Amino acid sequence: MRGLRLLASWVLALFLIFMFLQATVHPLPNPPEGFVKLFDRPGENIVFQTMAINTGMSWLEPTGRVVVAILELIACLFLFIPQTRRFGAVMSFFILAGALGVHLMPDVLGREVPLSLTPGETETDGGQLFALSIGMLAISMLLIFVHPGRRKNPFR
DSSP states (O other): OHHHHHHHHHHHHHHHHHHHHHHHTOOSSSOOTTOOTTTSOTTOOHHHHHHHHHHOOGGGTTHHHHHHHHHHHHHHHHHHSGGGHHHHHHHHHHHHHHHHHHHTOTTTTOSSOBSOOSTTOOOBOTTHHHHHHHHHHHHHHHHHHHSOOOOOOTTO
């Protein structure tokens, strides 16, 4: 049973790591413009620029975006190391809870994110980013409970 929990822990952790890396540094070719946190030019990240415009908090783009990206990369590091995986899952839970909270506030971001910063464009992602944050939040919670604890020494 412990082996199955360890395997599930690795699968869930690697999925979260892949998704966080995809959003921060985008290792795959041809990244979508406006959706890569660390490599978008200031003012071009669609999510954080939309939040900055809607709230009037100009520090959200690029400062808030870079801070969130660094926190996501630190969570990836903790998720990758088995001894710190549960802490990484808790950290990713809080990051994703914040993302979900922002999506649930229509005055800040809303469930549907625009696909372009061009004024007059009404095309949105149809809630895909919102659904992804819900799924990743659920996986983070599952990982907190699935990851096996330290093995107790039977000889003590």
